[in-house]
Amino acid sequence: MSVCVVIPVYNSPYILEVVKDVLKCGYSVIVVDDGSDEKVDCKGLHVELVRHEKNMGKGEAILSGAKKAKELGFSSFVTMDADKQHISSEIVKLIKAYKEDSIVIGCRNFEDENVPQSSKFGRAFSNFWVNLETFKKLKDTQSGFRIYPISILDLKIKNRRFDFEIEVLALHSYAKRDIVDVDVECYYPPHEERISHFDKLTDNIRLSRVHSRLFMQRFFLLRGFIWN
Numbered sequence: 001m002s003v004c005v006v007i008p009v010y011n012s013p014y015i016l017e018v019v020k021d022v023l024k025c026g027y028s029v030i031v032v033d034d035g036s037d038e039k040v041d042c043k044g045l046h047v048e049l050v051r052h053e054k055n056m057g058k059g060e061a062i063l064s065g066a067k068k069a070k071e072l073g074f075s076s077f078v079t080m081d082a083d084k085q086h087i088s089s090e091i092v093k094l095i096k097a098y099k100e101d102s103i104v105i106g107c108r109n110f111e112d113e114n115v116p117q118s119s120k121f122g123r124a125f126s127n128f129w130v131n132l133e134t135f136k137k138l139k140d141t142q143s144g145f146r147i148y149p150i151s152i153l154d155l156k157i158k159n160r161r162f163d164f165e166i167e168v169l170a171l172h173s174y175a176k177r178d179i180v181d182v183d184v185e186c187y188y189p190p191h192e193e194r195i196s197h198f199d200k201l202t203d204n205i206r207l208s209r210v211h212s213r214l215f216m217q218r219f220f221l222l223r224g225f226i227w228n
Contacts, residue, residue, distance in 0.1 A: 002075040003095060003147065004028040006065030008058050009082035010197055011036050018080065019045055021088045030068050030077070032061040048072065058144075059164020063153070070150045079146050083195045086145040090184040094147045097182040103152075103172055105138060106145035106184035114188040118200075129211045130166060133218050134173040139181050141169060151177070162198060163206045170214045174224035 005027045009015045015031070019042065022029050029047040033040040035055035042049050050064050062079055069077040078094060080086040086106070094104045110120055123142050130141040144165060155171040157164060173179060217223035 002073065003077060003098075004030055004069050004072070004074045005078045005080060005091070006030045006032065006062065006069060007080050007082055008032045008034055008061030008065065009036065009040055010034045010055055010058075010061075011038075012082035012195055014084045014195070015040055015082045016042070016045070018082050018084060018088075019047060022080065022091075023047070025088045025091065027078070027088075027091065028072075028074075030065050030072075032065045032068075034058070034061040057161035057164070059157070059160040059162070059168075062148075062164065063157070063160075066148065066150060066153055070153065074150065076147055076149045079144055079148065081144050083189075085186050085188065087185055087187060090145070090186075093182050093184055094145070097180055098147050099178060099180070101149045101151055102147075102178040102180060103149070103169065104147040105140055105143050105179065105181040106186075107140040107181045108143055108145070108184060108186040112186075112188045114190055126166065126207070129215070130169055133170050133211070133214045134179070134224075136173060136179055138169070138179060141166065145184060145186070149177075159206070159210055161206060162203050163210045166207060167210050167214070170218075170224075171228070174228045 005022050019029055031040060031042055031047050032050045035052045048068055050068050078091055094106055097104045123140060126141045127138060130138055152168055157167055159167045169179060
């Protein structure tokens with residue numbers, strides 16, 4: 001299996017710590033700086049750095065990482081957030097679950113006392129809609145800890161921010177490609193150390209729109225049944 005790690009980042013003070021931890025595990029790393037106010041500097045680290053001059057969204061950063069991974073000859077890539085939530089040593093669990101051209105989702109352990117109730121509700125809400133849209137029983141559709149095949153570049157994805165991670169699952173499923181999940185451990189820092197660029201108003205509106213569109217296309221236009 002030819003796999004690298006793509007880390008999209010926007011204004012995270014933990015990015016170098018995350019990168020160094022991944023490198024210790026022996027993986028090739030692509031960092032996508034999505035227009036951070038202070039440009040990410042990976043000097044001295046053996047990584048590929050892709051830079052957006054302005055913030056374009058997490059989805060766009062992941063796609064930029066996918067293009068670079070393809071250019072470098074990788075057939076798949078792991079995505080990790082830059083906030084230290086995802087644990088590098090858990091990548092091996094995703095790799096073991098991977099099958100050709102599949103998406104593997106790391107299902108996070110939400111038993112930690114630091115996991116906010118809003119995250120638990122958000123995951124349950126997202127799972128309900130994605131499972132309805134894909135007819136798959138997925139346990140953590142909001143997790144950004146995933147393996148993607150390079151073939152996601154062939155999908156006609158319209159959304160480029162946090163809503164990307166929902167749409168890509170649906171379109172991948174409609175293309176008759178597999179999605180699996182595997183339980184992983186994660187780290188949830190205390191509230192005062194937590195970093196999130198998720199806007200509860202704007203991004204929830206975007207997510208509601210993409211769910212509405214996918215639901216309508218799935219059940220009224222038979223998307224995934226007679227067209228991709």
